[in-house]
Amino acid sequence: MNILLSLTALARHRDVLEQALPQGARWLTIDTDGALRVDGTRTTWDPEASPPEVAWQTTDLLHGGPLRPFYRLVQGSCSFRWLQTSSAGFDSPTISNLVRRGVRVTTSHIAGPPIGEFVLRAALDHLQEADSWRRSAARHEWESHDFVEVGSTRWLVIGLGQVGTAIARSARSLGAHVTGVRRSSSATPDVDALITPRQVRDVLPSSDVVVLAVPANAATASLVDENFLRHMKKSSVLINVGRGSLVDEQALLQALDTGRPARAVLDVASSEPLSSTDPLWSHPKVVLTPHNAALGNLRYGRSAAVFASNLESYARQEPLAHEVRFTDLPA
Template sequence: MTTDRTAGLLVFEASWTAMASALAALPAHIVVAHADGRLSCDTATATDLLSLVEGALLDSRAWLSDAAPIFHDAIRRAPNLRWVQSASSGFDAPFLRELADRGVAVSRTTVQSLGIAEFVMARLLSLFQREPERHALQAARDWRALPFREIHGTRWLIVGFGTIGRDIAIRAKAFGAEIVGMRRDPSPDPAADRIAHPERLSDELAGADVVVLALPLSDATRHMIDAAALAATKPDAVLINVGRGGLVDHYALIAALDAGRPAHAILDVAPLEPLPADDPLWSHPRVWMTAHASAYGDGLGNRADRFALDNIRRFLVDGTPLNLVGARD
């Protein structure tokens, strides 16, 4: 693609407000979709602005807005749309699947990995170090030492060894943990002590002290952690899910926790989000639940904007954006 302003990039009103100068510098007509349904463009006079659109920026401002359905509709109505930059690290959202089925290329975002990796370490350290009990002792003015569990020497099975899984592995390895990365690609990885194929899930679960799920949800991965998989875990194992809620059969998980295997579950995702107030996961004594917020570090927004702008330039200049996913992913 040439670098003159022939193609159009569709962006949400809030995204334009936040990144106007950077977006205006791109070699494209910036078509702004307003929350009230209007379209505007400062550099084009076409009566049908959507006909100019070949790419779209579906960032978190668009995803999380009350006007998201209006922006989605504008994307649907762009007849020449070829590519969308998504703010999501996954590809299970129905709208993204819809675009892929239409033949539109979608790029996901992986800049969430840094915050997610820090979240995993913080939650596990808090559990191993018995922080809630320490706070209770302080509140009770009880001068008592609590023994704690060390990360050093533990074995971590990280199921899904992409950007997120590797960033978690790098941090856990710095504490002296042994890392088993699980993925289909058998190539060695410097972030792992060894790589295991998903077919070995049950065998690897039996030796893991910490099991981290950091992979997308698909037909092949739905409920991969079921009753049989949970029965294979060590009694003192910790299950951490920062992937998608559907990776785990939560009815089986509650039953397994009640039976004492695994010892604890740290969940940042749920089978239904928002998780209903009466769901037993909220109150289970062996579950630590958060609201799909593991990526929300204070640097996420800037990293996401930088990545999106760089990837948009790649799309506009030579048609080679990064992190492309397809309908079969």
Template sequence: MSERAYERHRCHFDTLDDEGHGLEWLPMAGDGRINGPIGAEPEVAWLSSDVFFDGLLDRFFEAVEGTPRLRWLQSAASGVDLEPYGRLLDRGVRLCNAHPTAIPIAEYVLRSVLDIFQDAGRWRAAQAEGRWEHHDFKEVWRTRWMVIGMGAIGTETARRARAFEAHVTGVRRYPTGDEPVDALISPAEVTVALPAADVVVLAAPATPETENLVGEGFLATMKPGAVLVNVARGKLVDDDALLRHLDRGHLSAAILDVFNTEPLDPDHPYWTHPRVVLTPHSSGGGTGRWDRGAELFCENLRRLLAGEPLLNEVTATQLPATDLPFTLGQHPR
């Protein structure tokens, strides 16, 4: 973990110390140096959220991949599309991911859709100009949502949309039976249900099967005036096809937090398109994610020490097979 994470969550680590586990903490400094006795090598590592944003990712992986004694890595992100993960699994290092950003991403989705439905920009413009101006707006009530990908993010999004009394259809390849949706379909059934959806939320991982999922055929099948939300990966969307459908007014809006190239090129049409809401891969930025990540790390560390099953353990079969969309220096959720 980083020095910053160690200091921020010191109370959690003090609790572990009070439990008598005999742990020695080795936080990583900003220059990649491990703080601790000379020659000390960590057996476990926590890839804390701040590492993704503080320019420490390369140094972090250099440190853990150069540690022969490492036996477990806890990531604070849900994505497992960083190349070093596969190398560590090949070495026999256990890997766990986390979903601390599912809550803020779901809140982002609801907030963004409400902004579109309520045409909130008109109120802001009227306020700026001192105009007392009413306008009607679309309610979430009784709208139909399709959430593609019912992992942690899709699940939290579905719960919140249903709280507004929307009808939610979830799309999942392997159902668990406890999805908080009104209907659950397989990927093969998407095109049948798609024309009824007022809102389509992409929350599926980037895989060879989902690359360019939202292409010409998908978009043409969508309901006229529908809203597309992508909080998954940019690779799921054919940008040229989406721009064509936005230009024609077939969709009322595209809410995009992820892109094929990040940072997005300064001259990309998305920046100025009137039907695009663009954010810089920031939908997971809720501050509660820090504590949720630390709590999971500590719980899994207890489990590791007790020889119990770990939460969110990742196997090699869950890693993307080809075309990894992220390299070191970028920050997946």
């Protein structure tokens, strides 16, 4: 079995990975410059003579790494059987094409902790009016003000997967009342109230913090539209850590101009990277981050543990965790 991964990932996690390496398998690595190696050494390998069967797509490939050469090897291998990704989403055309081709794809649900912290920080920044302190400091002026405590706020978390649940827990740890949104009505201890998507607009007027943590699909496209925004509380903040397609950005800009909501924190955009001329950059009530909420430093270890566990299951021909099915794909 030939297993393709980045040289960076192998060097960083060799101890964990070696324990899960099936007998007779070997690592095929791709370096930052696209060079191909066997077991991390400078011995080159021929993709046509030794095509990969398994591949682990890590975040170093996504952020400045040789992602395109990696996927060329994956897509060009007639013997390729399984791809482990580093994210929970599977809405990219590359992933969809692999699944439709019959390749097994598994996702990593490891981003809850850093995204939960990111959202809590973003909400605190808004509730404490931290911009006022920054402006005072820039003027060398000693000015204090009252601020809103999290324990007095009501949160609406749309999407209660691994990420949404982590966000709910973070907010509740500081005393917030959290209403979760999901299609299933099964009880969960992680929220104070549970509603369905159809009930969202009934809760919006009383929600101080609204968080989007749902995947992109036909049902969630432009979820936040003019009507949604019209129902939001004037002093509220909208935080999107899902996908850019969840928000009608033009409607959002117009709503912010009217003061409803008071602020939007967007970690994702409809087009990434965002164009330098996009009006979102300069709007005074928009806070932009470059799809950064999941990039906590502990994610590497969690991702390696997920891949190692799935690799052992794959070798034993057992079910794989978080496998994407054909029926899961967007229409």
